[in-house]
Amino acid sequence: MIRLKALLVKEFIQMSRDRLTFAMMVMLPIVQLLVFGYAINTDVKHLSTVVFDQSLSYESRDLLSSFEASGYFDINYAAGSFQAVSDHIESGKTKVGIIIPPDFAANLKHGRTASFQVIVDASDSMAASSAISTAQMIGQIKSQQILVEKMQAIAGKSIAAPYDIRIRPWYNxxxxxxxxxVPGxxxxxxxxxxxxxxxxxIVRERERGTLEQLIVTPLKSYELMLGKIIPYVFVGYVQVTLALLVGIFVFDLPVQGSILLLYGLTLIxxxxxxALGILISNMAQTQMQAMQMSFFIFLPSVLLSGFMFPREAMPRFFFWLSHIIPLTFFLEILRGIILKGLSIRFLWSQIAALLVFITVALTVSIVKFQKKLG
Known part of the structure; x- marks a missing residue:
């Protein structure tokens, strides 16, 4: 019993000395609770929406006001053509496109059914389902309002439904x-x-005592960093190839875009x-610390990147926080190429974000990594 108490005291003392490990153990549950409890939300609202209003009438503005008032659609762009709507959705700027024809107001005034189109980016199935169900509900409510008004004026006559919502889910x-x-x-x-x-x-080299051998070599700091990175590039490509083969032949994944472009951007x-891994390795003192820091970063990356939960449903703070996570941009690239068939002209912002991240992470790692024993 005395030996057990002594062992427990020794472990607690060792844990208190390793402040970083102790802090990570304390902070990780807090981060999990915050992310799971506050950031994750399956009720997708405030979907970015582009409108091509060819009617430009009171009736069309009233309809669009109903969409915005629902809280599920934020009309951020006004397009001048169908191609502009298509470009906004393909580039990922918007999730929904509303197209109102020129005869929309005239059809309503003359008692005819007025059609309008709602295009939804279905590459994100959760956000698309929310948008479709809400759009249909808005159409039904508006139709009921007009029908009630007409039934009060004209009794006993059949009346056509005022609104005809034509939903067009794209990509999936x-x-x-x-x-x-699968792309996620x-x-x-x-x-x-x-x-x-x-x-x-780097931590493994330090713990094994082989870091000194690297330090005495004529290699520069950036060369040592590259030497640690390049072998794993080939491992990454093997994983990508196997995952794509399984997705295509097992799940019938439709690859709409260029495989060569996909492989090229995957390298980035x-x-x-x-680079993120090397940065963690330079900051950690032990392999245990490195593992804990990796998991500390990995969990928010999965939850906030849009892998499982739509980013549009997150509070603004977590939505903007996701912009510093590399996986966020890579998922947009993957789903954009595989499901949408996007070319590189629609992916420049994601590519630029990843290049900036690589530059910052490697620069900090090289500066931190001194050619001496830590």
Whole structure:
């Protein structure tokens, strides 16, 4: 019993000395609770919406006001053509497009059915389902309001439904879950392996006592960093290839875009994930610290990147916080190429964000990594 007490005291003393490890153990549950309890929300509201209003009438403005008043649609763009609507949705700027024809007001005034189109980006099935159900509900409510007014004036006559909502789900019209999840899983697997493996690279050398051998070499700091990164690039490509083959042949994943473009942009993300791992490795003192820091970053990356939960449903703070997570941009690239068939002209902002992240992470790592024993 005395020996057990002595062992417990020794472990608590050791834990208190390793302040970073202790802080990570305390902070990790708090981060999990905040992210799970506050940031994660399946009720998707404030979907960015583009409108092509060819009617420009009181009736069309009243309809659009109903969409905005629901809280599910934020009309952020006014398009001048159908192609402009298409470009906004393809680029990811908007999730919903509303197209109102020129004869919309005239049809309502003459008692005819007035049609309008709602285009939804169904590559995010959860957000698309919310948008479709809300749009249909708005159409039904507006129709009921007009029908009540007409029935009070004209009794005993059949009246056509005032609104005809034509829903057009793009990219994943059948809402196949695998089409949405498989590209996301590919990104998550890359993140988990690249970050966690490389996060222990420098620390492992230090603990084994082999870091001194690297320090006495004529290699420069950035050359040592590259030497730790490059071998894992090939590992990442093997994972991507296997994941794509399984997705295509097992889940019938439709790859709409260029495979060469996908592989080229995947290299940028692999470098970003490896740069993050190297940064963690330079900050950690032990492999345990490196593992805890990797998990501390990995969990928010999965939850806030849009892998499982739509980012549009998150509070503004967490939505903007997701912009510093590399996986957020890589998922947009993956789903954009695989499901939408996007070309590189629609992906420049995501590419730029990843390149900035790589530059910052590697620069900090090189500066922090001194050619001397830590």
């Amino acid at each position: 019209p059948d809402f196949v879950t695998a089409f949405y999840m 899983i590919l990104g998550v697997v890359l993140t988990m392996t690249m970050v966690m493996i490389t996060s222990m690279a 993300y692999i470098l970003a994930a490896l």
